[in-house]
Each structure stands twice: as structure tokens, then as C-alpha cells.
Amino acid sequence: xxxxxxxxxxxLGLGLGVAVGLLFAPSSxxxxxxxxxxxxxxxxxxxxxxxxxxxxxxxxxxxxxxTAVSRQRDHLxxxxxxxxxxxxxxxxxxxxxxxxx
Numbered sequence: 243x244x245x246x247x248x249x250x251x252x253x254l255g256l257g258l259g260v261a262v263g264l265l266f267a268p269s270s271x272x273x274x275x276x277x278x279x280x281x282x283x284x285x286x287x288x289x290x291x292x293x294x295x296x297x298x299x300x301x302x303x304x305x306x307x308x309t310a311v312s313r314q315r316d317h318l319x320x321x322x323x324x325x326x327x328x329x330x331x332x333x334x335x336x337x338x339x340x341x342x343x
Contacts, residue, residue, distance in 0.1 A: 260281070261278060
């Protein structure tokens with residue numbers, strides 16, 4: 243998680259550096275504003291695509307988790323049923339303690 247923050251801060255710094263560099267560039271104000279607007283739109287599109295990718299990735303991870311939990315629940319239920327059956331067989335096949343008296 244800490245690496246994600248470093249990554250975000252890197253891009254934030256990069257964006258601010260580019261913006262400051264563009265403001266001090268030798269091009270006219272109108273050209274610079276158009277360039278900044280264009281880059282901002284590109285960034286918005288990138289963030290939208292990246293957000294969609296992350297959402298899809300999270301949904302896939304959640305589905306895999308649900309599948310794993312369901313599979314473990316089925317295994318546990320089967321083990322409990324097998325234990326119950328083994329107990330029933332042991333109780334019914336055990337010799338009656340009162341017959342020996």
C-alpha cells in the first residue's frame with residue numbers, strides 16, 4: 243500500500259512539474275492554456291480507464307474469494323457429515339455393555 247502512495251505522489255509531482263514548466267514556456271498564453279487543457283483531458287481519460295481496470299480487477303478478486311470460501315465450506319460440510327456417519331456406525335456396531343452382565 244505504501245508503494246501505491248509513492249507511485250501516486252510521483253505522478254502528482256510529475257504533473258505539477260509539467261504544469262509549472264508549461265507556464266514558464268516561451269509559447270503564448272493561449273497556446274500554453276490549450277496544451278494544459280489537452281493534457282488535463284488526456285489525464286482524465288487515463289484515470290477513467292485505470293479506474294475501470296482496477297474495478298474489474300477488484301471484482302475478479304472478490305469472485306475468486308467467494309469461490310474459495312464456497313469450496314472450503316463444502317469441504318467442511320462433507321467432513322462434518324463424514325464424522326457424523328462414522329460416529330453413528332461406531333455407536334451402532336459397539337457391543338452393548340449390558341449384555342455381558
